[in-house]
Amino acid sequence: FEEPIEPSNLSHGYALSHSHMLPLLSLREKATENLQNYAMVLTKQLSNIKLAINKLENLLNRQHSSNPYDTFKLARLLHFDWPNWLHYLKRKHGIEEIANLQDLRHKMPTKIDYKEALYAIHRLQSTYRLDPAEMSIGLLRGKKYRFKKLSALEYLVLGSVYYLDEKFQRAEQWFQLALENYYKDQNSKKFDIFGCSNDFILKLLMKAAQSSGRYKAALGYAEKALILDQSHSFWQQQIPRLKNLSSIPEVLKPEHPNRYLFKPACLMEYPAKKHLRCHLLHSSPFLLLAPIKVEELNHDPPIKMYHNLINNEEILLLKTLSNPHLKRSMFYTSADKIIEDFSNLRTCKTMRLKDNVDHTLMNNLNERIMDATGLSVKESEELQITNYGIAGHLFEHEDASESTDSTFWTSGNRIITALYYMSDVEQGGETVFPYLDLRVRTQKGSLLVWYNLLLNGTIDWRVTHVSCPIIMGDKWIATKWLREKPQMFIRPCPLKMKPPPEYSAKMVEDKFFKENSKQHFV
């Protein structure tokens, strides 16, 4: 069939947007238009003032004229018009335009939107160890992208995230770019309005260098700043102190390593797997019509990919049905209380689709999952639609739960995860199983299936997984979780079961954190 064309409003770019926020592009247009109106009012005011100056000058030039009209005109102008001019100057101009600009404020990105976008860059850079200098010219892991250059102020803010995270060497690299761009910018003085002067950037550079133990570099920054003659007494105090510090041999202070597994897990290259099979599945009336290509991705525990199981038309329908209802993932406590309407561990938008939104579509999708898994979709959860934008990710987790007492779990634990990939992703966004050395690239149209539980019903720690931060692209998935109880007579309890290897914290430490922390993994 014909490939349906996806409307551009389905492409989110960033995961950000609160309910009142206008799309970023139309926001920019509106803000620019309002500012232009404001500038027009001020320009008109300026041209009126110039006109008045002209008039006055003309008359003054002729003040020695004996022409009684000129004398009358001058007297009238100074007596009547002058106070009117003063009145005109005192009037506040552009009040309406400023009010319009203020009105836009609540349609602008909120603090949460801003934080999300800021952490997005931080996450990309820290996960994939992107070089700030390369990143600043649009080079991301060897691929060149076109994007607008950042300004000194933006480099400063990005560096500050590292600084607050006590990653001082990385912070210093960003602050250096801030300084470089400050000098390159012909209008650099405009940054001073926001407190981003070259003097301020040098203060941050000095602090970052000093905090990582780079005393000589810190002294260098102080000496550079002294010449600027802005905070003279401040810098004069710093220099002897830093000279003292740099006289002792320099030892770089180690940065405390990142503790999230998803970062090293997404960066790591995994060895290719051997002895895995690919076969065709013809096991059911539905599948007999079109046998399905099955790829074994991991042997024990079994993880399989079923190719071409959802078509482009169905994908478009799912995206269209879910798009208006997608909500940013929030941060919950264990008691299901929202603590922040933004989570830095899971940055995506999700929603659930009820079976009755489109019976045929949902039935077909369920049917294929049953055919692929041989299990029942009875009492399974409603299909979850997830959309990750740039840098969107999901940190390491297991889908099954240790505590299954609440009403959410009455049908038992999540025995199987069946995940339809609804998009390809240009770079990043893979599903990675770090303990199984398995990286699964998203593949539009395929279904990924794995067991979360062992045959005896306990959670299999080996299927811990992550969704890696997206470098470029947009990721959509539809996830179905099958529950344990309806499978009672389908998946038999074994009399004997081969136990999986024990979880070893040391193995995890050695594999993912040891070598990385030596390389100042951030």
Ligand SMILES: O=C(O)CCC(=O)C(=O)O
């Ligand atoms: O996005 C992915 O690849 C994995 C999603 C996932 O693990 C989940 O939703 O629980």
Ligand SMILES: [Fe+2]
């Ligand atoms: Fe998951």
